[in-house]
Amino acid sequence: MLSVRGLTKVYGGRPVVNQVSFDLQPGTVTAFLGPNGAGKSTTLRMICGLTVPTAGEARIGGRPFTAWRNPCYAVGALLDASATHPGRTGRGQLRMAARLAGLPPRRVDEVLDMVGLTGFANRRIATYSLGLRQRVALAHALLADPPLLLLDEPINGLDPDGIRAIRGLLRMHAARGGTVLLSSHLLSEVDQTADRVLVINGGRIVADGPMDMLTSxxxxxxxxxxxxxxxxxxxxxxxxxxxxxxxxxxxxxxxxxxxxxxxxxxxxxxxxxxxxxxxxxxxxxxxxxxxxx
Ligand SMILES: Nc1ncnc2c1ncn2[C@@H]1O[C@H](COP(=O)(O)OP(=O)(O)OP(=O)(O)O)[C@@H](O)[C@H]1O
Structure with missing residues (x-):
């Protein structure tokens, strides 16, 4: 579903992502782990065409992100929860995104329910906590029911109920044949959710394998x-x-x-x-x- 080959990004002469390669198969949840500044967000941004790679490429379902006519049907990304309009309501923001994607308004209600946001949907995003903004961003990623989800620190700011709900949602997505890549700098956040871990440090992949392979x-x-x-x-x-x-x-x-x-x-x-x-x-x-x- 996702194939990343030799992805590299150099800023100011320093490679912050260095020859990163991996493949993700349908039906799996993979944790993308690394300390702050390791290169997780830059890698995810390159996969989504938001940052131009210095070298290498990423293909989603066989094509680069930019070759998809309507990429929201191929990949749902949560890259920055603050990238929502504070003046809109959660429902308003998602309705606009649904219209742009050619989706019916009832899909908005479905995703609001999936992320547990129905009760807050008519409040302005400016009044939302970080956890609620994360939920709006996640709902946005889920809107077109894309097979691939790329989530940058999706658990950040969520309360224990929210964390449990998101874990269930991601496992369900994989059980339906979807593919999930979620980044985190905390292992404890993902060890109950992911089948596989990719560890990145200093821009390089330093470990890649199933959770139990790493621990035994x-x-x-x-x-x-x-x-x-x-x-x-x-x-x-x-x-x-x-x-x-x-x-x-x-x-x-x-x-x-x-x-x-x-x-x-x-x-x-x-x-x-x-x-x-x-x-x-x-x-x-x-x-x-x-x-x-
Ligand atoms: N636009 C940019 N210009 C210059 N340097 C950048 C830019 N974006 C990221 N970097 C640098 O690249 C390195 C990797 O950053 P990145 O955000 O990818 O790390 P991360 O693993 O996502 O970290 P965090 O968990 O803190 O978000 C950092 O040293 C960061 O300062």
Whole structure:
């Protein structure tokens, strides 16, 4: 659905987005993560034709954004929630956008309901909180029911109810075969929503994979047996470092296969053996620390 190849943007001689490439498939939610200044917004703006790339290109459904006659049917973007007219009401703003897209007014009521804005729809946007403005911008992105959603920090400013609603909405979009890319600088905002994470730092993609691939390690595992003393002794004998853990497992500094082989040879019946899951926040900080943002 979205194909990004070698996307690069140089400002004042400094590449702020540097050779970024990825593909997004239908039916998926991908988190685009990186600290402030990492290059997330610039990448999203290049995909939407709002910033001209220095090099590389992005194709939506096989074509560049600018080649779509009416791009709102291909991609819905939330790039800047403040880009709404403060003097209009939420409903008025969306009605105008619907008219431009050739959509009936009833579609406006549908999207207002989807983002939980019906009760506020007749108030002027100037009176909206950041969370409500985010909802208007999201409703705008959803208006023409495009297959691809590009959302820059959509959870910013939302209350817990709003966050839960948006998570549900994005998962539902993917379940219907849609594609979602949402940026955030906080892992905790997206780890319950996304299937895959793309981590960007200093303009470069530094990690790309499913959530669980990022958190599981292949060189450490957790193991448990009936006789934990015997287990520790056998593993140490085989040159594997072990540390007891409060949950009753031993942390073994070796892969699952090696631990399985050693314990099998020693005739130990295991009660549990699995790869260690690293804390997602730690992984994110490891990937993004020390590189200029
Ligand atoms: N129009 C511009 N002119 C010059 N520099 C720019 C411009 N737009 C962005 N930058 C710089 O490019 C870098 C990446 O910015 P970008 O907004 O893409 O990062 P981001 O990951 O979205 O960060 P944030 O989470 O803070 O929004 C930053 O150092 C920023 O100052």
């Amino acid at each position: 390690t292949t060189d450490r595992c957790l193991v448990r047996a009936k006789d934990m003393n015997q287990l520790a002794e056998v593993l140490r004998w085989a040159g594997i470092e072990v540390q007891p853990r409060p949950d009753g497992f031993l942390l073994a500094c070796a892969g699952v296969e090696q631990v399985s082989d050693v314990t099998f040879e020693a005739g130990i019946r295991l009660l549990g053996l699995r790869e260690e899951q690293r804390n997602l926040e730690d992984v994110f900080f490891q990937l993004t620390e020390g590189t200029p943002g």
